Amino acid sequence: xxxxxxxxxxxxxxxxxxxxxxxxxxxxxxxxxxxxxxxxxxxxxxxxxxxxxxxxxxxxxxxxxxxxxxxxxxxxxxxxxxxxxxxxxxxxxxxxxxxxxxxxxxxxxxxxxxxxxxxxxxxxxxxxxxxxxxxxxxxxxxxxxxxxxxxxxxxxxxxxxxxxxxxxxxxxxxxxxxxxxxxxxxxxxxxxxxxxxxxxxxxxxxxxxxxxxxxxxxxxxxxxxxxxxxxxxxxxxxxxxxxxxxxxxxxxxxxxxxxxxxxxxxxxxxxxxxxxxxxxxxxxxxxxxxxxxxxxxxxxxxxxxxxxxxxxxxxxxxxxxxxxxxxxxxxxxxxxxxxxxxxxxxxxxxxxxxxxxxxxxxxxxxxxxxxxxxxxxxxxxxxxxxxxxxxxxxxxxxxxxxxxxxxxxxxxxxxxxxxxxxxxxxxxxxxxxxxxxxxxxxxxxxxxxxxxxxxxxxxxxxxxxxxxxxxxxxxxxxxxxxxxxxxxxxxxxxxxxxxxxxxxxxxxxxxxxxxxxxxxxxxxxxxxxxxxxxxxxxxxxxxxxxxxxxxxxxxxxxxxxxxxxxxxxxxxxxxxxxxxxxxxxxxxxxxxxxxxxxxxxxxxxxxxxxx
Amino acid sequence: xxxxxxxxxxxxxxxxxxxxxxxxxxxxxxxxxxxxxxxxxxxxxxxxxx
Numbered sequence: 218x219x220x221x222x223x224x225x226x227x228x229x230x231x232x233x234x235x236x237x238x239x240x241x242x243x244x245x246x247x248x249x250x251x252x253x254x255x256x257x258x259x260x261x262x263x264x265x266x267x268x269x270x271x272x273x274x275x276x277x278x279x280x281x282x283x284x285x286x287x288x289x290x291x292x293x294x295x296x297x298x299x300x301x302x303x304x305x306x307x308x309x310x311x312x313x314x315x316x317x318x319x320x321x322x323x324x325x326x327x328x329x330x331x332x333x334x335x336x337x338x339x340x341x342x343x344x345x346x347x348x349x350x351x352x353x354x355x356x357x358x359x360x361x362x363x364x365x366x367x368x369x370x371x372x373x374x375x376x377x378x379x380x381x382x383x384x385x386x387x388x389x390x391x392x393x394x395x396x397x398x399x400x401x402x403x404x405x406x407x408x409x410x411x412x413x414x415x416x417x418x419x420x421x422x423x424x425x426x427x428x429x430x431x432x433x434x435x436x437x438x439x440x441x442x443x444x445x446x447x448x449x450x451x452x453x454x455x456x457x458x459x460x461x462x463x464x465x466x467x468x469x470x471x472x473x474x475x476x477x478x479x480x481x482x483x484x485x486x487x488x489x490x491x492x493x494x495x496x497x498x499x500x501x502x503x504x505x506x507x508x509x510x511x512x513x514x515x516x517x518x519x520x521x522x523x524x525x526x527x528x529x530x531x532x533x534x535x536x537x538x539x540x541x542x543x544x545x546x547x548x549x550x551x552x553x554x555x556x557x558x559x560x561x562x563x564x565x566x567x568x569x570x571x572x573x574x575x576x577x578x579x580x581x582x583x584x585x586x587x588x589x590x591x592x593x594x595x596x597x598x599x600x601x602x603x604x605x606x607x608x609x610x611x612x613x614x615x616x617x618x619x620x621x622x623x624x625x626x627x628x629x630x631x632x633x634x635x636x637x638x639x640x641x642x643x644x645x646x647x648x649x650x651x652x653x654x655x656x657x658x659x660x661x662x663x664x665x666x667x668x669x670x671x672x673x674x675x676x677x678x679x680x681x682x683x684x685x686x687x688x689x690x691x692x693x694x695x696x697x698x699x700x701x702x703x704x705x706x707x708x709x710x711x712x713x714x715x716x717x718x719x720x721x722x723x724x725x726x727x728x729x730x731x732x733x734x735x736x737x738x739x740x741x742x743x744x745x746x747x748x749x750x751x752x753x754x755x756x757x758x759x760x761x762x763x764x765x766x767x768x769x770x771x772x773x774x775x776x777x778x779x780x781x782x783x784x785x786x787x788x789x790x791x792x793x794x795x796x797x798x799x800x801x802x803x804x805x806x807x808x809x810x811x812x813x814x815x816x817x818x819x820x821x822x823x824x825x826x827x828x
Numbered sequence: 829x830x831x832x833x834x835x836x837x838x839x840x841x842x843x844x845x846x847x848x849x850x851x852x853x854x855x856x857x858x859x860x861x862x863x864x865x866x867x868x869x870x871x872x873x874x875x876x877x878x
Binding site for chain 1: 847848849851852853855856859860862863866867869870871872
């Protein structure tokens with residue numbers, strides 16, 4: 218069944234083709250800028266504030282903004298804005314508490330990736346933290362890339378009338394893989410910039426038509442109240458009225474989506490790539506304003522669609538998530554409709570390319586370069602990075618083409634898993650001096666394992682029926698303490714250099730996990746099982762991982778005081794570059810780059826020799 | 829409070845919207861204020877710190 222007219226189909230194809238051609242050209246043009254591994258995975262820290270601001274937003278927004286938020290607006294009315302509230306404060310925390318310190322410190326120690334940052338921050342000479350972090354990133358993000366491919370293929374097949382999902386997936390994915398392989402971080406950020414503008418303008422066009430049609434925000438709300446009073450009810454979620462504890466749980470779960478921000482490495486790595494610390498302010502304002510405008514416009518699109526079409530069955534594919542597409546086809550001339558319809562694809566590609574690059578960086582820089590071949594030439598490293606990026610992209614593509622549904626199972630874990638594994642560490646390592654390497658390791662494994670166990674259980678992967686789930690709740694309750702005990706015993710013993718200390722850390726991890734996790738499982742799965750699915754897993758996994766990091770750090774060997782002082786000095790004191798910029802001294806490119814590289818090496822040696 | 833009066837007058841003009849319009853407008857205003865405070869504390873919005 219064709220869902221759009223042939224004229225619109227052709228225009229969509231042209232708009233899509235134009236978009237794909239633009240991003241491909243960007244990749245080809247920027248290829249010449251990639252000379253070193255730093256260029257490939259971090260753009261040589263040379264990107265400006267507006268590109269980084271847009272890139273940070275585009276890397277996060279994905280199909281969620283083009284499809285999910287309009288769908289939420291359609292079903293939940295004004296309460297869909299709880300999404301924006303949770304995401305806004307989470308991103309504000311990242312820009313204000315993480316960005317500056319992370320940017321400064323990673324430049325001084327020469328860390329190009331988040332696992333490398335963790336290794337330097339905790340003076341982990343054995344590389345346990347780095348290897349663990351790289352493995353977690355690789356597992357979660359490769360599946361995530363595959364899911365973006367699958368989602369974009371389904372989206373376009375649905376609009377264009379089906380039958381060509383594999384073609385859509387393959388074409389979009391191959392172009393994205395090519396520009397990422399060629400231009401690395403430069404291409405990813407600049408295409409994010411284009412993709413961000415594309416989505417912003419697309420939503421703005423629809424919003425301009427909608428708000429002028431309904432007489433502004435007040436007129437729209439009056440119309441919403443007239444069409445369906447639930448849309449302006451503060452108790453309505455997805456068309457159902459809630460109150461009391463359940464309403465509070467749903468709102469808290471919405472807000473808890475924000476816990477995923479600090480740990481999703483493909484987003485926070487943007488802070489490390491900006492040209493100057495002084496540019497972070499402009500980048501932060503750009504990103505935050507873009508978030509507010511795009512999120513509210515995307516939710517408004519759902520409201521327009523509800524007022525205009527009333528029922529989901531009247532949308533092009535009878536799904537609230539297709540609100541944007543339905544409005545574009547009905548309200549706009551074919552050329553503009555084609556542009557707007559390409560926007561969700563742009564958002565998906567902008568997320569997938571960032572995830573692909575971060576995964577390739579983890580494999581090449583954090584595993585191959587760190588553990589297998591430390592003395593390799595830069596040129597070879599860049600070549601290997603490109604090959605790995607290409608191979609990973611193809612694996613994700615094959616996965617999406619042949620096992621599309623199973624990819625989604627992994628994605629269910631990815632946002633929460635990365636958020637719980639890395640979020641607490643990122644915040645605590647930049648602000649808490651007493652955090653130890655073993656504390657960070659215990660936090661990482663608790664967060665990732667907790668999310669996987671909880672999600673598998675609630676999604677009935679372990680016990681397929683509700684009765685079996687209720688009867689066997691204790692299995693899920695004891696799994697986390699047992700698994701984390703084993704992992705922390707191994708990792709902690711290596712990090713502490715002593716089996717006894719590792720055993721102590723593992724015992725503390727297991728006990729704290731048991732104290733929190735067993736009552737949680739009982740309360741959620743036995744006392745009130747109906748509520749279990751409403752509790753977003755990050756609501757428990759993030760604070761629990763943070764608590765584990767705190768308690769385990771207190772019982773394990775602290776880092777040498779002089780080392781910690783130096784570490785926090787690097788995070789908080791302006792770098793040479795900042796001082797030079799403040800005094801308006803013009804950069805002398807070659808000489809300064811050389812001096813800076815020397816400084817990085819010296820500082821790194823200094824840090825390691827202190828411990 | 830002029831801001832509160834403005835919000836109340838907006839709601840009064842739109843019967844049937846309940847508290848929803850106020851909730852929507854207030855959250856945007858609070859977010860803008862929090863953005864200004866956050867950026868000021870972290871980077872110095874109004875003047876260069878370093």
